């Protein structure tokens with residue numbers, strides 16, 4: 001992620017924490033920093049391994065609970081599960097996912113026509129749609145060469 005974008009996200013993080021009366025501890029800061037550096041929609045476990053490099057006494061439990069409270073406060077977004085471990089991302093802008101079914105990498109992409117995709121009448125019967133996310137699945141180019 002570009003430096004300018006990261007700085008904006010850091011400001012967003014401070015604002016959100018203030019809004020929810022959440023104290024900014026070194027642990028929370030490091031977890032969020034690792035998340036905005038990540039491009040891979042990491043799991044709590046992957047983030048735990050990365051944060052441990054900076055804070056060697058942090059526990060998995062702290063990382064996991066912090067991620068869940070970030071999610072509740074709308075600081076990060078939870079990538080909807082596919083029967084795998086929960087994965088997190090800092091990108092809250094409307095975007096879509098291309099997911100590799102072999103290595104489970106999730107790539108972000110933006111697409112105007114997907115944002116404006118019409119809601120089928122059948123779905124409207126079930127309730128009101130509040131967000132739209134298209135997930136495309138396939139084999140990523142790295143896995144295709146293997």
Ligand SMILES: [Zn+2]
Nearest residue numbers: 100103140143
């Ligand atoms: Zn792949």
Ligand SMILES: [Zn+2]
Nearest residue numbers: 089091097108
């Ligand atoms: Zn994403």
